[in-house]
Amino acid sequence: MTVPRVPYGVARARTFHTHGVTRGQLRRLVEQGAVRHLRHGWYQTDDADPDVVRAIRLGARLSCLTVLGRSGLWLPPWAGLHIRFPERSRRGNRRPVPAGMHTCTPYGPQSLKDFGAVDPISLALSAAARCTTAEYFVAILDSALRSGQWSLDDLTHVLQHxxxxxRQLLTRTGRADSGTESLVRFRLESCNIAVTPQVEIPSVGRVDLLVGRRxxxxxxSVAHHTGLEAYTRDRERDRTLAALGYERIRLTWQQVIHDWDRVFADIVAIIPRGDHLRTPRLH
Structure with missing residues (x-):
């Protein structure tokens, strides 16, 4: 018989049953090698997702940052593979977690409902709140809002526990085109530097962040500023901003993630001089 398609190629026996596969047929599929037995009650098909298989073998579920990344949300560079052990699972039935995998626990009571091999995004967001630093979590929340799949009310509900x-970090979210932009905004605001995101400047268009007036x-970001066309466009914007009298700082992903101390020193060197408060000449 034809092997039914199941999400991520991994499912419980009862999921196969809902697709019309009887216990006897499932046993024969295993004997034929068309389906493999993973652990008690769990099976995988030939097209199974390797990360999901690794999680289920441990008695866990794919969760947290891994699920968020697969949903298209921005992730910290050190994300790795994140899993969650069901609340009702017995520790004695869990296998040791290999290096490079992270065990995550959402806030609040976990539903007794079986979510399957991969956690829903709402549960993954709750787990990420515990798993990341404040600045990275705000960047993830910004990414969720930017995706259009989530409203501020939705996120408030998800983080209720x-x-x-x-929960207060929701007040720190704002408009941002990338995770690194969110990080810069959050870091500057945390040092009491007023920042206005996504400002429209005549003859230039929208800029990421504006400190003071100029x-x-x-x-x-790595995704949107690579290639000759993007490089040329960015330099044209810089030239126009300079002609209008704006001070400009352009940061790379590498500088934001790995060299922030030096970047921040350059920014705060400008502020005491008051250069950022002078009014640019717009035309």
Whole structure:
């Protein structure tokens, strides 16, 4: 018989049954090698997702940052593979977690409902709140809002069981075109530097961040600022901003993630001089 298609190529026996596969037929599929037995009650097909298979073999589910990344949300560079052990699973039935995999626990009660091999995004977001730093979590929340799949009310509901200081991070979200832009905004605001995101400037268009009246900070993400065309466009914008009297700082992904201390020193060197407060000449 034909092997039914199941999400991620991994499912419980009862999922196969709902596709019309009887216990006897499932046993024969295993004997024929068309379906493999993973662990008690779980099976995989030939097209099974390797990461999901690894999680289920441990008695866990794919969760947290791994699920968010697969949903198209921005991720920290050190994400790795994140899994969650069901609340009702017995520790004695869990296998040791290999290096490079992270065990995550969402805030609040986990539903007794079996979500399958991969957690829903709402549960993954709750787990990520515990698994990341404040600045990276705000970048993830910004990414969720930017995707259009989530509203601020949706995220408020998802984080209802989180501690107050994490729920408060929702007030730190804002408009951003990339995760690195979110990081820069959050870091500057955390140092009491007022930043306005996504400002429209005549003859230039929208810039990432504006400090004061004339310090423009552009944050180049890996995804959107590579290639000759993007490089040329960015330099044309820089030239126009200079002609209008704006101070400009352009940051790369590498500088934001790995060299922030030096970047921040350059930014704060400008602020005491008051250069960022002078009014540019717009035309």
């Amino acid at each position: 989180c501690p107050g200081h994490l 310090l423009v900070i552009e944050v180049d």
